[in-house]
Amino acid sequence: MEQTNFIWEHFGVNLWTVLAVISLPLMFVLVYALIAILAELKVSAWIQERVGPMRTGPYGILQPVAEVIKLIQKEDITPDQSSKLLYNLAPFIIFTGAYAAFAVIPFSESFVPAGIDVGLFYVFAIGSISAMGIVMGGWASSNKYSLMGAMRSVSQLISYEIPAAMAILSVVVLASSMNMQEISRAQSGYFWNWFIFGGPGDWTKIFVIPFTLGLTIIYFIASLAETNRVPFDIPEGESELVAGFHTEYSGMKFAMFFFAEYANMFVVSAILTTIFLGGWNSPFGDFLQGPWWGAMWFILKAFFIVLIQIWIRWTLPRYRVDQLMYLGWKVLLPLSFICFLAISLFVMLN
Amino acid sequence: MSEKKRLDLEYSQLDSDRMRINVGPQHPSTHGVLRLEVEVDGEIVTEVVPHLGYLHRSFEKHCERMTYPQITPYIDRMDYISAMNNEWPYVMALEKMLDIKVPEKVEYLRVIVAELNRIANHQIAVATFGLDAGAFTPFLFYFRDREYIIWILEKLSGARLLYNYFRVGGVSGDIYPEFKEEVLNVVKQVRKTNEEVMNLLIYNSIFVKRTANVGILTPEVAINFGCSGPVLRGSGIAHDLRRDEAYSVYDRFDFDIPVGKGEVGVVGDCWNRNMVRVHEMEQSCRIIEQALEQMPMEGDVKAMIPKRIKLPKGEVYMRAENPKGDLGFYIVSNGTDKPERLKARGPSFVNLSVIPEISKGYMFADLILILGSIDIVLGEVDR
Numbered sequence: 001m002e003q004t005n006f007i008w009e010h011f012g013v014n015l016w017t018v019l020a021v022i023s024l025p026l027m028f029v030l031v032y033a034l035i036a037i038l039a040e041l042k043v044s045a046w047i048q049e050r051v052g053p054m055r056t057g058p059y060g061i062l063q064p065v066a067e068v069i070k071l072i073q074k075e076d077i078t079p080d081q082s083s084k085l086l087y088n089l090a091p092f093i094i095f096t097g098a099y100a101a102f103a104v105i106p107f108s109e110s111f112v113p114a115g116i117d118v119g120l121f122y123v124f125a126i127g128s129i130s131a132m133g134i135v136m137g138g139w140a141s142s143n144k145y146s147l148m149g150a151m152r153s154v155s156q157l158i159s160y161e162i163p164a165a166m167a168i169l170s171v172v173v174l175a176s177s178m179n180m181q182e183i184s185r186a187q188s189g190y191f192w193n194w195f196i197f198g199g200p201g202d203w204t205k206i207f208v209i210p211f212t213l214g215l216t217i218i219y220f221i222a223s224l225a226e227t228n229r230v231p232f233d234i235p236e237g238e239s240e241l242v243a244g245f246h247t248e249y250s251g252m253k254f255a256m257f258f259f260a261e262y263a264n265m266f267v268v269s270a271i272l273t274t275i276f277l278g279g280w281n282s283p284f285g286d287f288l289q290g291p292w293w294g295a296m297w298f299i300l301k302a303f304f305i306v307l308i309q310i311w312i313r314w315t316l317p318r319y320r321v322d323q324l325m326y327l328g329w330k331v332l333l334p335l336s337f338i339c340f341l342a343i344s345l346f347v348m349l350n
Numbered sequence: 351m352s353e354k355k356r357l358d359l360e361y362s363q364l365d366s367d368r369m370r371i372n373v374g375p376q377h378p379s380t381h382g383v384l385r386l387e388v389e390v391d392g393e394i395v396t397e398v399v400p401h402l403g404y405l406h407r408s409f410e411k412h413c414e415r416m417t418y419p420q421i422t423p424y425i426d427r428m429d430y431i432s433a434m435n436n437e438w439p440y441v442m443a444l445e446k447m448l449d450i451k452v453p454e455k456v457e458y459l460r461v462i463v464a465e466l467n468r469i470a471n472h473q474i475a476v477a478t479f480g481l482d483a484g485a486f487t488p489f490l491f492y493f494r495d496r497e498y499i500i501w502i503l504e505k506l507s508g509a510r511l512l513y514n515y516f517r518v519g520g521v522s523g524d525i526y527p528e529f530k531e532e533v534l535n536v537v538k539q540v541r542k543t544n545e546e547v548m549n550l551l552i553y554n555s556i557f558v559k560r561t562a563n564v565g566i567l568t569p570e571v572a573i574n575f576g577c578s579g580p581v582l583r584g585s586g587i588a589h590d591l592r593r594d595e596a597y598s599v600y601d602r603f604d605f606d607i608p609v610g611k612g613e614v615g616v617v618g619d620c621w622n623r624n625m626v627r628v629h630e631m632e633q634s635c636r637i638i639e640q641a642l643e644q645m646p647m648e649g650d651v652k653a654m655i656p657k658r659i660k661l662p663k664g665e666v667y668m669r670a671e672n673p674k675g676d677l678g679f680y681i682v683s684n685g686t687d688k689p690e691r692l693k694a695r696g697p698s699f700v701n702l703s704v705i706p707e708i709s710k711g712y713m714f715a716d717l718i719l720i721l722g723s724i725d726i727v728l729g730e731v732d733r
Contacts, residue, residue, distance in 0.1 A: 048490040144371050148393075148714070230484060231556055240718045242378060315550070317557045318484025320715050321393060 005111040006291065021113050025102040032303075033262045037064040040310050047314045071258075074251035081142040082248070090137030091249065091256035097129030098263035105270045106180045108280050108295040119180035120168050123271055124161075127226060130264060131157040134235060137257075138245035149244030152321050153235035156225055159328030160232075164222035166336035167215040170343045171275040174199045174212075184279030191283035196276040201350070208346045211339040216276045218336050220305075223268035225324065227261060230313040234321050269305035270298070277301050368396060371714075375404045379482050379718045382728030386705075386721070393713045398706045402699075405732040413692040418444055418659045419518065421692070426512035428694065429730040431474055434467035434503070435672045436730075437516035440679045442597060443668035447661045447683065450519045452653050457599045458645035459521055462533065463503060463513075465634040465641070469540055470499045471673035472627040472634075475580075475725040479624050480551045482722035483560050488551045495543045498536045502529070518659055520652035530642050537635045544631055552628060553614075561624065562615025565708045565720035569618065575704045579675025579697050580630065581724055584610040584623030591671040603640045605633045620716075620723035627725070630673075660687045674698050674725055694733060698726040 007024075011017045041063060045052030053060030078087060104119035106112040116122060131153055138150025174195055175183045187194050196216045198205035225232040236244030246257045273279060278301075280294030288297070319327070371388045374380040383404035389397035409428065413421050425440050426433040438460060445452065477492035500510050506523050507515040515522050551557055567577070572585040582589055588607045592600040608629030610622030661683035669678030675697025684690040701724050709720045 044486075048487050049494065050490065144369060151392075233484070240379065240715045314487050316485065317480065317551070317554060317560060319556060320560055320713055322713065323559055 005113065005115075007111075009110070024111075025105070025107075025113060026099065028107075029099065029102065029263050029266070032266055033259055034064040034068075035303075036262045036265065036306055036310075037067065039307060040313075043307065043310045044314045047311070068255065071255040072252060074254075076251040076253060077248070079142060079248050083140040083142070086136045086140035087248075088253070090133045090140060091253045091260070092133075093136060094130045094133030095256050095260040095263065097126060097133060098260045098267055100126045100129070101267040101271075102263075104180050105267070106184050106274060106279055107298055108291045109181070109184070110291040111295065112181055115179065115181055118178045120172060120178045120183075120271075120275070123180075123267075124165060124168060127267070128157060128161065130226075130260065133260075134245045137249070138235075141245070141248040143248050145241045145243075145247050146245050149235045149241050149247070152241075153228075153245060155321060156228075156232065156234060156324060156328075159325045160222040160225035160332070163218050163328060163332035163336040164226070166333075166340045167219035167222070168271075168275060170212070170215050170336075170340045171195050173340075173344050173347050180274050180279070184274055184281065187278040188281045188289075190285050191278065194276065194278040194281075204350065205346075208343055211342045211346075212276070214335060215339045215343075216272070218332050218339070219272055219276070220308075221327075221332065223272060224309065224312065225328070226268055227264045227309070229261075229265070229309055231316045231319050232324055233313075233318060234324055265306050265309055266302060269302040269309070272305055273298060273301040277305075373717075380721065381478065381726055382731075384702075384721075384726070384728055384731070386717070388714070388717065390714055393715075395709055395712055395714055395717050398709050398717065400702060400705060402702075402732055405728045407733065409733040410692055410694065413689055415688065417687045418661065418689070421689075422516065423512065423514045425694075426514055427729060428696065428733055429672065429674065429677070429698065429727045430511055431727055432467045432471040432673045433511060433513050434463045434515060435471070435670065436677060437513070438464055438598075439668045439670035439672075439677055441516040441518055442670065443666045443679050443681055444518045444659065444661065446668055447664070447666045447681070448518065448655070448659070450653050450655060452519055453649055453651065454599075455646050455649040456520050456651050456653070458641045459525065459651065460516065461599060461603075461641045462638055462645070463506065463515065463521075465638050466499050466503060466533070466536070468673045469631050469634050470496045472580075472631050473499075473540075475627050475673075476547070476624060479620075479719070479722040479725075480547075480557070482718050483551075483557055485551050485554075485557065488547045491543050491547060491550075495536075495539055498539060502532055502536060505529075517652070519655040520650075524651045525647070530647075533638060533642060537638055540631060540635055544628060548628070552625065558614050558621060560715075561621040561719055561723070562619055564615075564620045564712060564716045565723060566616050567618040567623075567704060567708050571704065571707060572618070575707065576700045577675065577704055578700065579672065580623055580626040581675065581701045581704070583608065584626045584723075585618035586610050586612075591669060591676055595669075597670060599641075600637075602644065603637045605637050608633060620719050623723040658687055660685065661689075669695070672697055674727065674730075675701060694730075696730040696733065698728075698730045699733075702726050702731055 005021060007017050007021055038061060042052045053063035056062040056066045078084060101123050103114045104116060104122055134153040135150045138146040172178055175186045177183060193200040195212055198208040198212050228235055246254060249257060280298040282289045282297055368389050368391050371390060372385060373388050374385040375383040385401040387399040387401060388395055409424060412424060422437055425436045429436050473492040473496045477489040480488045503513060504510050505526055507513040567585050569585045569587050572582050586609050588609050590607045593607060608626050610617045610626055612622060615621050663683055663685040665682045667678060667680045669676050677697055678695035680693040681689050682691040705721060709717045
């Protein structure tokens, strides 16, 4: 097995190191989720000319902790008519779907939990599990709003997955690898080597830049749909479906949905970072390049994408479900096919 | 049998059940305690039945036990978002019956507070309409601005929302020294925010996609159902009592009546109804500026009125342009200090009745937008 991370390199592969490798991303997700929730509260406040939470800790930085404590205290309600097993399982399946993707995310050149060769394929396969959890939760709640939310979630899933897949496939064509680590390595050097700018290569790559740029935007839009964020928060569209698929959930189970949403936001941002924004590479050649700096660059870039998602959430209205499908099938899909064909042609001719 | 034909046959045999959903009385987007019984076929709305009465407070019956001045606070609680505008037709009806001429200053002051309240009402209407479409930020922009208006009205009347400001023959409180300056500042702020929201929300392509060509209310249907206010004007009919009946001193001001022009989408759709409100805020600003110019700053704010208000035997109907439409009061007097019968003709109630007519065949998410574009207040629907 390829040595994919520093823990195994230093301490060998045994039960404890495997556990450490598994739990390290979990620690990261926990801390990240708190920061992301705070960012959401504060960014939304700044956009809306408010100050946001100010009472819990200096400048309200402990507000996410307070909210988690509040959610733990809440009564955990299971509706009488619900299908108990599915109802209780759904939040955990959603979180599993989000967390499983962390297995192949290359945080740094010397840390990726599992360096499998079909990393991108795996991410794509595992990402759809969340939608399954949404359907389970929505159906098992035996609430009409939840059911409609679940139905919408499925129609949303099939609409955005194919454009996103085309975007990922184009990068696979450019990097000729599905291994996330290989893709990151292919983009090393300065920032013009990133796949958003056509990847490494001579001047001929300017022909491919418009297409890779377009694919980055297509993947970003599709990722907004994957994480159920505005303008695509249709499965939980609060103005018509109350809270959509999680209407009946309360307490920690609701918190799991919440948590999974933030974890998912990071996953799609991390994938976007890896395949288009150079992964853990420094933008300026050898400047601050290395395993530890790499982790910093990676997290910074991914968090920047998360911030853009938050920014969009508090700016745009929501699409209607048929408009999302129109966008997915009739706009993004043809565009992504064109980009894919152009990139394939470029790689073939080179 | 060809492939396509077989598919069609299979689809028609899939006899899916329709689902009945109760939207409300507890629902984030029914603007109060309205209950809509909605029948949906998948996402398509096939039937809407509004159920009223969750906020019924026997307003009209209560009024029969009250003296005339005691009724005014009750009227505030009908359309609690635009209480100033509510009080006006009632007070005008009494003044007409008693044949009282109110001082010039009071007329202007009434115009100013009513227009300020109209702006506040439209701000809520546009803000919550954006909220229904999923845009949260314009909502807070408008609520911040509305606060400035409420502060002025609070300084005048002592209350933030339920003012009890209009009295027979006058108003309850005189203006304060900084009044003119503060109102002009508010007008400036209202214009600034409107411009901001136009960019952020009204012309946003997602918002246009969501609201244009949705819930089309044709002028004929609007007239048949007795719609009024921005709902009627959104369908392209320039009907405004401030111009058509020119009560009070409205004939002295220069203002336009904005109507739905179909700039985006079709005349009478949600977008146009909403746009009428945005334009009306601008027109209210113009009226306020002119009223401040013309208003005499000195003088009393009360006419000479009898101690006990006793209406002569008879009946009176008076209506005025409420932000939501024509609000009318029909008072039957038996010669005592209490009305024999008081009937209110509320615009929200009438406008709401058009919902089943215009929301059939649209998506479920559109129904919420149509409801938001009608701009109802349940306090007045149920009374």
